[in-house]
Amino acid sequence: MADIHKLATLFKELDDELVNCMRCGMCQAVCPVFGQTGKETDVTRGKIALLDGLANHLLQDPDGVNATLSRCLMCGTCEANCPSGVNIMNIFLKARAIMTGYYGLPPIKKAIFRGLLANPRLFNSLTAISSHFQSLFTKKVDELLGSSCARFNNPVIGDRHFNTLATKPFRRIYPKIDTPAGHSGLRVALYPGCVVDKMFPSIGTATVKALQHHGVGIFMPSGQACCGIPVLSSGDRQTFNELVEQNVARFRNDRFDYLVTPCASCTATIKELWPKMYDGGQDIQTLAEELANKTMDISQFLIDVIGVQVDDREAAGESVTYHDPCHLKNSLKISEQPRKLLQSSGKQFVEMADAATCCGCGGTFNVHHYEMSKKIGTKKAENIVASKATTVATSCPACMMQITDMLSRRNAGISVKHVIELYSDNL
Amino acid sequence: MSKNNIEKLFKPVVGEDNVMTSETDRYAYSYDAAVLDGEMPAIVVRPENSETLGEVVKLCNDNGLPLTVRGGGTNLSGGTIPKPGGVVVLTNSMTKILEINEEDLYAVVEPGVVTAQLAAQVASSGLFYPPDPGSQTVSTIGGNVAENAGGLRGLKYGVTKDYVMGLEFFDTGGNLVKAGGKTVKCVTGLNLSGLMVGSEGTLGVFNKIILKLIPPPQAAKSMLAIFDSVKAASEAVAAIIAGKILPATLEMMDNFTIRTVENFRRAGLPTDAAALLLIEVDGHPAQVADDAARVETICRENDARELRVASDQHERNAIWQARRDALPALAKLKPTCVLEDATVPRSKIPAMIEALELISKKYQLTIGTFGHAGDGNLHPTILTDKRDKKEWEKVENAIDEIFDCALGLDGTLSGEHGIGMAKAKFMVREVGKASLDYATRIKAAVDPKNILNPEKMVRRNNG
Ligand SMILES: Cc1cc2nc3c(=O)[nH]c(=O)nc-3n(C[C@H](O)[C@H](O)[C@H](O)COP(=O)(O)OP(=O)(O)OC[C@H]3O[C@@H](n4cnc5c(N)ncnc54)[C@H](O)[C@@H]3O)c2cc1C
Ligand code: SF4
Ligand code: SF4
Ligand code: SF4
Numbered sequence: 001m002a003d004i005h006k007l008a009t010l011f012k013e014l015d016d017e018l019v020n021c022m023r024c025g026m027c028q029a030v031c032p033v034f035g036q037t038g039k040e041t042d043v044t045r046g047k048i049a050l051l052d053g054l055a056n057h058l059l060q061d062p063d064g065v066n067a068t069l070s071r072c073l074m075c076g077t078c079e080a081n082c083p084s085g086v087n088i089m090n091i092f093l094k095a096r097a098i099m100t101g102y103y104g105l106p107p108i109k110k111a112i113f114r115g116l117l118a119n120p121r122l123f124n125s126l127t128a129i130s131s132h133f134q135s136l137f138t139k140k141v142d143e144l145l146g147s148s149c150a151r152f153n154n155p156v157i158g159d160r161h162f163n164t165l166a167t168k169p170f171r172r173i174y175p176k177i178d179t180p181a182g183h184s185g186l187r188v189a190l191y192p193g194c195v196v197d198k199m200f201p202s203i204g205t206a207t208v209k210a211l212q213h214h215g216v217g218i219f220m221p222s223g224q225a226c227c228g229i230p231v232l233s234s235g236d237r238q239t240f241n242e243l244v245e246q247n248v249a250r251f252r253n254d255r256f257d258y259l260v261t262p263c264a265s266c267t268a269t270i271k272e273l274w275p276k277m278y279d280g281g282q283d284i285q286t287l288a289e290e291l292a293n294k295t296m297d298i299s300q301f302l303i304d305v306i307g308v309q310v311d312d313r314e315a316a317g318e319s320v321t322y323h324d325p326c327h328l329k330n331s332l333k334i335s336e337q338p339r340k341l342l343q344s345s346g347k348q349f350v351e352m353a354d355a356a357t358c359c360g361c362g363g364t365f366n367v368h369h370y371e372m373s374k375k376i377g378t379k380k381a382e383n384i385v386a387s388k389a390t391t392v393a394t395s396c397p398a399c400m401m402q403i404t405d406m407l408s409r410r411n412a413g414i415s416v417k418h419v420i421e422l423y424s425d426n427l
Numbered sequence: 428m429s430k431n432n433i434e435k436l437f438k439p440v441v442g443e444d445n446v447m448t449s450e451t452d453r454y455a456y457s458y459d460a461a462v463l464d465g466e467m468p469a470i471v472v473r474p475e476n477s478e479t480l481g482e483v484v485k486l487c488n489d490n491g492l493p494l495t496v497r498g499g500g501t502n503l504s505g506g507t508i509p510k511p512g513g514v515v516v517l518t519n520s521m522t523k524i525l526e527i528n529e530e531d532l533y534a535v536v537e538p539g540v541v542t543a544q545l546a547a548q549v550a551s552s553g554l555f556y557p558p559d560p561g562s563q564t565v566s567t568i569g570g571n572v573a574e575n576a577g578g579l580r581g582l583k584y585g586v587t588k589d590y591v592m593g594l595e596f597f598d599t600g601g602n603l604v605k606a607g608g609k610t611v612k613c614v615t616g617l618n619l620s621g622l623m624v625g626s627e628g629t630l631g632v633f634n635k636i637i638l639k640l641i642p643p644p645q646a647a648k649s650m651l652a653i654f655d656s657v658k659a660a661s662e663a664v665a666a667i668i669a670g671k672i673l674p675a676t677l678e679m680m681d682n683f684t685i686r687t688v689e690n691f692r693r694a695g696l697p698t699d700a701a702a703l704l705l706i707e708v709d710g711h712p713a714q715v716a717d718d719a720a721r722v723e724t725i726c727r728e729n730d731a732r733e734l735r736v737a738s739d740q741h742e743r744n745a746i747w748q749a750r751r752d753a754l755p756a757l758a759k760l761k762p763t764c765v766l767e768d769a770t771v772p773r774s775k776i777p778a779m780i781e782a783l784e785l786i787s788k789k790y791q792l793t794i795g796t797f798g799h800a801g802d803g804n805l806h807p808t809i810l811t812d813k814r815d816k817k818e819w820e821k822v823e824n825a826i827d828e829i830f831d832c833a834l835g836l837d838g839t840l841s842g843e844h845g846i847g848m849a850k851a852k853f854m855v856r857e858v859g860k861a862s863l864d865y866a867t868r869i870k871a872a873v874d875p876k877n878i879l880n881p882e883k884m885v886r887r888n889n890g
Contacts, residue, residue: 019762019814023460025501029543029564038473038519039447040455040500049465053454064451083755084764 073362100235182215485601538569677801
């Protein structure tokens with residue numbers, strides 16, 4: 001506790017951002033966590049006031065503030081709707097990093113982040129092994145994965161309905177790809193992301209198929225590391241820096257027009273957080289910014305760059321609805337392109353209520369606040385069911401895991417797919 | 428009272444889960460949307476039903492604990508900043524819409540119901556609840572009544588007070604007092620609901636509110652009128668009203684606000700215009716067509732340089748989006764945004780705007796002015812950084828002068844944002860000592876221990 005003054009000094013550095021919050025309270029209308037609890041400490045205004053209190057020595061309870069910081073999905077809905085344009089996600093990520101510096105990283109996270117995530121080869125082989133022994137090692141796997149990749153939190157706790165690790169990860173199907181531009185004249189770098197790799201390889205293959213179909217060359221180097229969002233959300237900027245550096249190194253020596261990913265979280269992280277939150281050398285910083293500028297969600301690429309035309313023939317087939325992942329809609333303002341792609345997938349598109357409300361996953365939020373996460377997810381599931389669609393599509397594999405959990409516990413009989421899977425199936 | 432004792436007092440009443448005493452929790456209820464320093468309460472409690480709400484009030488009174496009710500905490504005048512060591516009472520577990528009566532056109536609600544949620548529910552029954560403060564997605568009906576909140580539709584449809592038919596509140600003894608009722612006419616007893624509207628939590632704690640509903644207008648038409656001088660724009664406002672037309676909404680934006688909004692959204696607003704009027708007429712389709720045509724003529728007669736009439740829903744939305752953008756766009760310019768609320772008779776709007784320009788020059792402050800021109804209720808918005816002590820002093824002086832100007836023009840300190848702590852000290856200038864003394868005597872009679880939101884609006888000694 002001796003260091004509370006030092007802590008205050010660190011938070012004081014956020015002052016220029018904190019002061020932009022005018023305490024209007026409009027974030028109460030959109031925050032899913034506040035929607036569940038109704039507690040001021042759970043909404044952005046409260047959290048910002050608390051950080052401000054710490055910075056200005058008005059409050060001496062870092063433990064309490066630290067606990068409230070973790071009660072957040074990092075969904076960015078508040079930032080997207082904030083009338084004062086406060087850089088909320090920036091504040092929260094930096095605040096988490098300051099807190100982690102103060103408290104230290106918990107040993108289990110430290111072991112996993114620094115020993116495992118920062119070491120993609122080991123990470124890949126371990127998860128590969130685990131996938132074969134899932135039933136035996138579930139508890140272990142959960143500890144390992146549940147707290148490692150923000151998105152790997154599913155294997156068996158209580159009554160979760162989870163997606164299992166794929167027996168053949170994407171990277172075993174395609175260890176690497178290096179094809180020249182085809183008739184489109186374009187070549188893209190492909191960053192599948194670890195959830196696609198380890199849990200939903202079919203999204204990876206669908207992405208490859210669509211790119212090939214449109215004559216797009218692909219560059220997918222081996223040894224890609226995690227994008228870094230789980231470690232950054234846990235306040236571990238050191239490992240985040242390492243991951244950015246490793247990834248930048250994989251892509252730096254090749255030529256491509258865009259970098260595409262089928263994972264909304266990866267897209268947002270690379271595009272927004274790599275340039276903003278990396279705080280290492282200038283050389284990497286510049287390269288990270290270049291990569292960020294080239295980064296696109298797969299549906300955005302197909303619609304905006306390739307120019308896929310919406311098929312407006314009346315689709316007679318089954319109906320599909322769409323869930324907006326927070327990381328696409330709030331962070332990158334992408335909501336039209338995935339819908340257009342779905343309208344080209346031979347299915348009938350129907351809108352659900354509150355399509356852009358968070359599914360409640362929020363990475364480690366799901367692990368630490370499962371009950372609340374479930375409640376938020378239940379609302380989402382109800383809206384999906386009410387849409388009467390037979391398939392729900394989205395653009396983020398992390399959302400797919402959460403939605404699968406929520407739908408299967410109600411035996412809804414609705415399948416959960418990535419937009420690109422449906423599009424590719426119809427090619 | 429020690430933390431332990433105060434917890435022991437309230438836990439049996441509201442339940443373990445509805446009591447918060449940690450430093451972090453209490454800090455989060457120390458402020459509201461006013462630009463004022465906060466104060467820490469000793470405890471925050473959340474009653475889940477009427478009975479417990481009444482018991483909480485009585486407990487506070489029995490123990491001499493100051494009590495501040497908090498709805499959305501969005502008031503702009505410090506109305507929910509608690510007394511140090513006091514009790515904050517949350518209403519957000521009392522959010523039931525108890526009845527929407529389509530035959531007798533009223534709704535009965537608990538105080539924690541969020542305004543926009545009520546409006547939506549009412550609309551789905553084919554009726555209309557007009558008061559629409561800018562904060563309606565988060566403000567509560569309890570807070571709206573206690574502040575007598577207005578909104579964009581004030582000109583034609585009135586403000587919250589025009590919709591309160593009756594209410595139930597707890598007095599300091601925890602007794603349920605009934606005021607008004609469900610009938611259109613009701614003269615039984617003193618008009619206590621009238622007294623409660625705008626009372627800022629100082630006279631009683633609302634338990635239920637009966638609100639008037641009306642049939643919705645069948646049609647609406649929106650337009651944007653562009654002027655080269657504020658004077659011409661305000662004369663157009665006066666002429667529209669003198670022409671016996673009551674638009675549902677009649678809003679103005681000054682040049683600074685226009686430029687800021689345009690910079691923010693690039694929706695094609697004329698950045699060289701001195702003022703814009705944003706107008707909507709509604710009602711029966713035939714009347715709407717008629718009114719719209721006349722408003723157009725009047726604007727042209729008053730030197731409107733251009734008129735843009737929305738031809739479809741999309742264009743209508745664009746007009747109101749521009750109005751909704753005013754505050755966010757201004758707020759983004761500087762860290763601190765002081766949203767003022769001085770109001771004048773509409774005919775004095777040109778004088779008020781001129782005065783604001785002088786004040787902004789005199790103190791070298793950035794002030795964007797927009798607001799409910801039709802009501803004479805402008806929102807001069809001062810953009811500053813409260814950390815800059817020198818500039819802040821200028822801001823305080825400027826506010827002082829704004830009030831003086833408004834009062835000099837037969838206006839009022841606050842059209843809709845309330846008095847709270849922010850403006851209490853200015854009141855005597857507007858209403859005079861006798862009025863304050865009268866209010867103080869009422870307060871002393873109904874709240875002898877001065878526990879109901881003390882220091883807000885009505886002060887014990889009117890210094
Ligand atoms: C962005 C923004 C826009 C705004 N726009 C408008 C506008 O257009 N028009 C307008 O009029 N105001 C506006 N306001 C001000 C504010 O939203 C209103 O005053 C609103 O009525 C406050 O409601 P609330 O639920 O937040 O009340 P709170 O702020 O929680 O409380 C306000 C007062 O009501 C009292 N109170 C609350 N519940 C009860 C109860 N059950 N019994 C007794 N007293 C109670 C409190 O003690 C306090 O004194 C705006 C505010 C913001 C931040
Ligand atoms: S909406 Fe933005 S400015 Fe308003 S309280 Fe929330 S964070 Fe602060
Ligand atoms: S990021 Fe999401 S969960 Fe966190 S405060 Fe904002 S709206 Fe709430
Ligand atoms: S966001 Fe994508 S890459 Fe990043 S951790 Fe999650 S799945 Fe892996």
